[in-house]
Amino acid sequence: MRSKVYILGGYQTDFARNWSREGKGIQAMINEVMDGAFTVTEIEPKDIQAIHVGNFAGELYTMQAHLGSFPLNYDPVMRGLPTSRHEAACASGSIAALMARAEIEAGIYNLIMVLGVELMKSVDAKTGGNFLGTAAWYEKECRGIEFPFPKLFDRLYDVYDELYGLKYEHLAQISAINYENAKRNSKSQTRNWYMNKKHACSTGDYNLTIGKRLRATDCSQVTDGAAVIFLASQSNAQNYAKKHGLQIENIPYIQGWGHATAPIHFDDKAEEAKENEYILPHTRRAITDAYKRAGLNGPDEISCIETHDCFTITEYAAIEHFGLTKPGEAWKAIENGIIDFNGKCPINPSGGLIGVGHPVGTTGTRQLLDAYLQVSDKAGDYQVPGVRRAATLNIGGSATTNVVHIIGSDS
Amino acid sequence: MRSKVYILGGYQTDFARNWSREGKGIQAMINEVMDGAFTVTEIEPKDIQAIHVGNFAGELYTMQAHLGSFPLNYDPVMRGLPTSRHEAACASGSIAALMARAEIEAGIYNLIMVLGVELMKSVDAKTGGNFLGTAAWYEKECRGIEFPFPKLFDRLYDVYDELYGLKYEHLAQISAINYENAKRNSKSQTRNWYMNKKHACSTGDYNLTIGKRLRATDCSQVTDGAAVIFLASQSNAQNYAKKHGLQIENIPYIQGWGHATAPIHFDDKAEEAKENEYILPHTRRAITDAYKRAGLNGPDEISCIETHDCFTITEYAAIEHFGLTKPGEAWKAIENGIIDFNGKCPINPSGGLIGVGHPVGTTGTRQLLDAYLQVSDKAGDYQVPGVRRAATLNIGGSATTNVVHIIGSDS
Numbered sequence: 001m002r003s004k005v006y007i008l009g010g011y012q013t014d015f016a017r018n019w020s021r022e023g024k025g026i027q028a029m030i031n032e033v034m035d036g037a038f039t040v041t042e043i044e045p046k047d048i049q050a051i052h053v054g055n056f057a058g059e060l061y062t063m064q065a066h067l068g069s070f071p072l073n074y075d076p077v078m079r080g081l082p083t084s085r086h087e088a089a090c091a092s093g094s095i096a097a098l099m100a101r102a103e104i105e106a107g108i109y110n111l112i113m114v115l116g117v118e119l120m121k122s123v124d125a126k127t128g129g130n131f132l133g134t135a136a137w138y139e140k141e142c143r144g145i146e147f148p149f150p151k152l153f154d155r156l157y158d159v160y161d162e163l164y165g166l167k168y169e170h171l172a173q174i175s176a177i178n179y180e181n182a183k184r185n186s187k188s189q190t191r192n193w194y195m196n197k198k199h200a201c202s203t204g205d206y207n208l209t210i211g212k213r214l215r216a217t218d219c220s221q222v223t224d225g226a227a228v229i230f231l232a233s234q235s236n237a238q239n240y241a242k243k244h245g246l247q248i249e250n251i252p253y254i255q256g257w258g259h260a261t262a263p264i265h266f267d268d269k270a271e272e273a274k275e276n277e278y279i280l281p282h283t284r285r286a287i288t289d290a291y292k293r294a295g296l297n298g299p300d301e302i303s304c305i306e307t308h309d310c311f312t313i314t315e316y317a318a319i320e321h322f323g324l325t326k327p328g329e330a331w332k333a334i335e336n337g338i339i340d341f342n343g344k345c346p347i348n349p350s351g352g353l354i355g356v357g358h359p360v361g362t363t364g365t366r367q368l369l370d371a372y373l374q375v376s377d378k379a380g381d382y383q384v385p386g387v388r389r390a391a392t393l394n395i396g397g398s399a400t401t402n403v404v405h406i407i408g409s410d411s
Numbered sequence: 412m413r414s415k416v417y418i419l420g421g422y423q424t425d426f427a428r429n430w431s432r433e434g435k436g437i438q439a440m441i442n443e444v445m446d447g448a449f450t451v452t453e454i455e456p457k458d459i460q461a462i463h464v465g466n467f468a469g470e471l472y473t474m475q476a477h478l479g480s481f482p483l484n485y486d487p488v489m490r491g492l493p494t495s496r497h498e499a500a501c502a503s504g505s506i507a508a509l510m511a512r513a514e515i516e517a518g519i520y521n522l523i524m525v526l527g528v529e530l531m532k533s534v535d536a537k538t539g540g541n542f543l544g545t546a547a548w549y550e551k552e553c554r555g556i557e558f559p560f561p562k563l564f565d566r567l568y569d570v571y572d573e574l575y576g577l578k579y580e581h582l583a584q585i586s587a588i589n590y591e592n593a594k595r596n597s598k599s600q601t602r603n604w605y606m607n608k609k610h611a612c613s614t615g616d617y618n619l620t621i622g623k624r625l626r627a628t629d630c631s632q633v634t635d636g637a638a639v640i641f642l643a644s645q646s647n648a649q650n651y652a653k654k655h656g657l658q659i660e661n662i663p664y665i666q667g668w669g670h671a672t673a674p675i676h677f678d679d680k681a682e683e684a685k686e687n688e689y690i691l692p693h694t695r696r697a698i699t700d701a702y703k704r705a706g707l708n709g710p711d712e713i714s715c716i717e718t719h720d721c722f723t724i725t726e727y728a729a730i731e732h733f734g735l736t737k738p739g740e741a742w743k744a745i746e747n748g749i750i751d752f753n754g755k756c757p758i759n760p761s762g763g764l765i766g767v768g769h770p771v772g773t774t775g776t777r778q779l780l781d782a783y784l785q786v787s788d789k790a791g792d793y794q795v796p797g798v799r800r801a802a803t804l805n806i807g808g809s810a811t812t813n814v815v816h817i818i819g820s821d822s
Contacts (some may be wrong), residue, residue, distance in 0.1 A: 002517060051672075058545075065545040066500040069675040069811050079683075080693045082670035083812065084506045085498045089477040095495045099510050106413060106516035134469075134476040143474075157683045258494035261462075263474065264480040272490075282491045301576075373811065401478050401494065 002105040004251040006237035007372040007407065010229035010365075015189040015357035019224045020122050027070055029226045030117055034074045037113075037228035042244065045075040048230075049109040051083040054096035054116040054344070056361035058085075060131040061122050071115055081158050088261075089135030090310060091396030092116065093227070093364025094403035099213030100231045101254055110236040116137040116365030117226040128222055132360070134385035135397045137264050150211035150219060152266050152398040153311040153374060157213055159273045160313065164328035171312040172200035172332050175217045178309060178348050181341055182355025184382040189221050200374040218312040223357030227366040252375040255389065256294025256406040258286035264400045270345050277327055284321045287393065287401035294389075294406040298323045302345060302406070303387040304374055306367040309352040319347070341384070349374065349382045364394035364403060373408040413516040417648035417664040418783040418818065420455060421640035421776075422447035426600040426768035430635045431533045437473050438481055440637045443483045448639035449526075453646040455654065456486040459641075460520040462494040462821030465507035465527040467772035469496075472533050487659040488681040499672075501721060503527065503805030504638070504775025505814035512665055513640045519621035521647040528637040539633055543771070544806045548675050561622035561630060563677050563809040564722040570684045571724065575711055579624070582723035583611035584745050586628045589720060589759050592752055593766025594796030595793040596820025597795030600632050600768030600771055628740055630722040638777040660821040663786040666800065667817040669697035675811045688738055695732045697813035698804065705800075705817040709734045713756060713817070717778040719806040720763040722759055729759070729804050752795070760785065760793045775805035775814060 011035050019025070038045060051071050058064045068083035086095040093116035100112040120128055132149050133142030142148035160166045176197035182188035199207065200217040207215045232240060234248075241248040262269055262282035269280070278284040291298060299305075299322050307322075310314035319330035324338060324345060333339050339347040350356050350370045352365060371390035373379040389408035395401065424444050424547035430436070449456060462482050468476045479494035497506040502528030507604050511523040531539055544553030571577045587608035593599035610618060611628040618626045643651060645659075652659040670746035673680055674695035680691070689695040702709060710716075710733050718733075720726035731743035735749060735756060744750050750758040761781045764774060784790040794821050803813035806812065 018719075057476055057540075058471050059468050059809070063549045065468055065498060065807050066547070066675065066811065068499050068670050069808070072672060073676070076674075079674055079679075080671045080696055083499070083672040084509070086499060086510075087476060087496045088494070098495070102513045102517045104520060105519070106513045108516070132472055136477070138474045161617070194587075197577060201535055215689050260491045261483060261494040262478050263483055263490055265475065265484070268490075278642055283492055338693075359782060397477050397480070 003107065003233040004253045005101045005104045005375045006232045006234065006251050007368065008230040008232050008237065008240055008251065009041040009372065010227060010369045011040055012187055012227040012366050012369055013225050014187050015223050015225040015359065016083060016191065017224060018121050019119055026058065026064060026117060026119050026214065027073060029119060030070050030115065031074050033115065033226035034071060043230055046077045047111055048078060048081060048113045049099055050103060050112045051081055052096040052100045052112060052114050053083065053085040053363055054093035054361045055085050056087060056089055056092050056118055057131055057134060062119050067117065071113065080140050084164035087323050088401040089366055089396035091401040091403050092133040092361035093366065094394040097231065097368055098257065098259060098403065104231055105235050110233040112231045113228060114231060114365055115226065115228050116362035118359035120222050120360040121224050121226050121360060125222065132241045140265060147210060150214045150311065153313050154211035154214050155266055155270065156317065157313050159270055160280055163279070167331065169201060170331045170334045171218055171316060172197050173335060174309065174312040174315050175354060177340060178352045178354040181349055181382060182351025185351050185356060186381065188351045188355050189223050190351065190355050193261060214311055214313070220310045220353035223359040223360050225359035227362050227369050229365055229369050229372065238377045250376065250408050252372050253408045254405055255408045256290040258289030258404040260286040260289065261401050262399060264397060266398050269399060280317055280321060283317070283395065283399055283402045286404045287321055290404035290406050299345060302391045304346045304349055304384045305391045306370045307347055307352065307393040308351060309348060309354050310358060310395065314395060315347065315352065346384050347380065350383050367392040368405060369393055371405065375407050375409055414518065414644040415664045416512045416515045417643045417650065417662050418579065419641040419643050419651055419662065420452040420783065421638060421780045422451055423598055423638040423777050423780055423816070425598050426634050426635050426770065427602065428635060429532045429785035430530055434603040437469065437475055437528060437530050438484060440530060441481050441526065442485050443502065444637035444639050445482060448641070452641060454641055457488045458522055459489060459492060459524045460491055461506040462513060463511045463523060463525050464494065465498040465504035465772045465776055466496050467498060467500055467503050467529055467543055468545060473530050478528065482524065487658040499812035500807035501719070501771045502771035502775055502805045502812040502814050505805040508642065508775065508779055509668065509670060509814065515642055515644045521644040523642045524639060525642060525776055526637065526639050527773035529770035529772040530635050531633050531770060532635050534582040545574050545617065551676060558621060561625050562724065563667065564724050565622035565625050566677055566681065567728065568724045570681055574690065578742065580612060581742045581745045582629055582727060584610050584741055585720065585726050586611040586765060588751060589763040589765035592760055592793060593698065593754065593762025596762050596767060597792065599762045599766050600634050600763065601708060601766050625722055625724070630766035631721045631769035638773050638780050640776055640780050640783065651698065659786065662816050663783050663820045665816055666819045667701040669700030669815040672701065672812050673810060675808060677809050679808060685724055689732055691728055691732060691810045694728070694806065694810055694813045697815045698732055701815040706767040710756060710799045713800050713802045715757045715760055715795045716802045717761060717781050718758055718763065718804040720759060720765050721769060725806060726763065737800050757795050760790065760795050778803040779818065780818060782816065786818050786820055
């Protein structure tokens with residue numbers, strides 16, 4: 001029988017920081033996030049057995065590949081550890097976690113550090129927007145197009161609008177909730193920004209239209225940031241619990257996960273949307289696989305969700321793909337307050353990619369950290385009361401790579 | 412008990428091709444290598460359960476990240492499969508294999524496609540040389556330096572020369588053997604090139620000095636190429652054997668592996684070289700870990716090796732790090748013919764990175780394919796007689812990420 005895979009904690013950097021302005025590079029960011037993670041968990045560098053790094057495009061933003069090896073520079077005691085870097089665009093941080101989990105389940109290692117890292121403010125907005133185009137099919141969908149990604153997700157907007165009708169105010173509400181939630185999160189990028197639903201509903205100078213219909217307030221942020229989580233085998237988690245006077249029943253573990261990839265070309269996705277019950281059938285598959293592995297029938301036993309709101313429309317899709325409503329009825333969950341911070345199933349209590357920020361390769365790891373914090377009642381000012389089980393959905397590209405995790409404890 | 416992980420075969424593209432000149436991009440390369448792999452193995456796309464892609468820097472060479480998803484475009488039946496891309500510079504192809512092996516050992520999937528891919532001739536030599544700098548610590552070691560990698564490996568030359576003395580003729584002999592071996596390999600890049608030891612020993616217009624002392628003939632090639640291997644669980648391999656009238660005892664499997672990462676900064680490596688029995692202690696560690704997992708005491712039971720000769724000096728180091736000689740005595744194995752094609756332990760019967768070519772993220776996968784071919788007596792004109800067990804060493808950066816595999820069968 002496979003080992004359960006536990007999360008022993010972790011750390012994220014303050015996503016409001018601009019590391020280039022501070023004169024700091026990617027090694028500094030890696031060192032700081034590791035420092036924080038070792039401090040809060042009281043895990044020691046010498047106890048780590050492997051390192052998996054999630055990173056989208058260090059080659060483009062910082063002319064640095066081979067980022068798996070950089071954490072070794074934190075402490076010479078770590079030299080020689082097996083390291084690697086994993087990429088699936090905005091889902092890179094989750095892929096790193098999937099690989100670490102598999103190695104622990106196989107009994108290869110007992111304690112692995114998963115580190116998501118992305119430095120994005122090293123380039124101007126247009127250059128960065130072009131780099132993000134490499135997460136889609138660059139030649140067919142992005143070359144020569146300014147800010148290609150909002151335009152790709154505008155097409156998801158179109159698909160919804162054609163099939164079910166879509167009112168912009170529902171997207172504005174999603175944006176407003178994420179900004180509002182982010183105000184409670186001392187690590188969020190937008191905690192001091194001004195934004196509310198009225199603002200999101202406006203257009204013009206206060207809220208530029210970026211794609212065809214999507215506006216600035218529908219977009220996640222360009223963010224510098226890193227996050228670490230430590231994944232452990234059952235035996236390692238048991239030792240950790242003993243050492244720290246904890247009960248293993250209270251330590252969160254990965255109860256379920258799903259991983260499914262859609263065709264990268266949005267044209268193919270648009271075709272599939274017409275032929276399936278769910279607009280994004282592979283996103284749905286990742287979610288139902290995770291439910292199945294966790295022994296759940298649906299979202300009823302999920303206390304809160306950290307989902308991928310690269311754009312408001314992506315969260316809109318997530319609502320129904322998680323099964324909180326029937327397909328085409330996500331607006332009901334928005335209107336009846338289910339996804340509010342105080343709702344039945346809050347989405348993005350952290351603030352999500354719109355509020356916390358979206359350092360691309362970090363986001364999946366950050367979501368898992370937030371799920372851990374919620375389940376272990378350590379989320380502080382943005383703690384949702386009584387969380388028993390939290391889910392994450394991390395998406396790479398235009399809903400191409402989909403990774404879902406369900407985190408809970410036995411208490 | 413973990414499942415043994417078998418190799419059911421695979422395919423590589425002709426490394427002499429220049430895909431940009433043919434007007435073909437990375438999707439075409441992926442389609443062609445998959446076509447070849449499915450044809451020769453008679454495995455069907457619908458039977459694949461997961462895909463791991465090894466790629467170094469698609470973002471730089473082709474402005475395309477998220478390459479894990481591209482194999483799904485080969486056949487719509489594959490849509491929805493879990494996919495990911497893995498990177499550790501020139502060791503990317505081996506990292507993809509390590510991840511696939513772990514998932515099979517954990518019992519998650521039974522049949523996984525590992526695909527290494529790199530398109531490098533899309534840019535001119537100087538631009539490509541600069542891109543390769545991202546495999547080292549770009550800011551500290553490569554920015555503003557023309558062709559930084561030969562210069563980094565010149566430093567390994569220095570380290571050897573200072574500690575043990577190093578005659579250039581031994582490096583020239585390594586180069587000559589690789590070129591000679593490549594002539595037998597119908598997929599090698601240099602099979603029609605002119606090169607021999609006399610030529611390698613010359614300098615000047617016929618053989619430019621690229622680094623301080625390393626010459627053109629000491630360098631691996633800039634190559635376009637892809638390779639696929641299929642990894643399978645024991646139960647899947649058993650079914651495959653039955654279907655194809657084979658004995659599972661004759662199917663090669665991964666008997667051992669090692670994975671160890673050194674500090675990326677060459678300064679740190681130079682320090683470690685002085686303090687350790689082996690100049691590259693983490694490379695040695697990856698090798699001894701692989702021996703241990705395979706139940707071997709050393710290289711005596713290894714029939715041949717596919718090693719990482721990004722430069723002749725890297726193969727020189729590999730000879731003694733594999734234990735074919737004592738540290739500092741690699742020249743003896745060169746002089747007494749141990750590593751010759753007809754020697755006791757031929758190195759790079761395929762031609763290696765110097766002869767076959769070095770599509771960076773593909774190389775680790777190609778080495779595993781060649782190990783499979785040798786063990787299963789399918790290497791054709793470059794078959795080493797009587798191979799029972801083959802080893803691979805794949806290195807990322809300036810000997811930073813080290814991955815070793817030992818492939819054998821029970822026959």
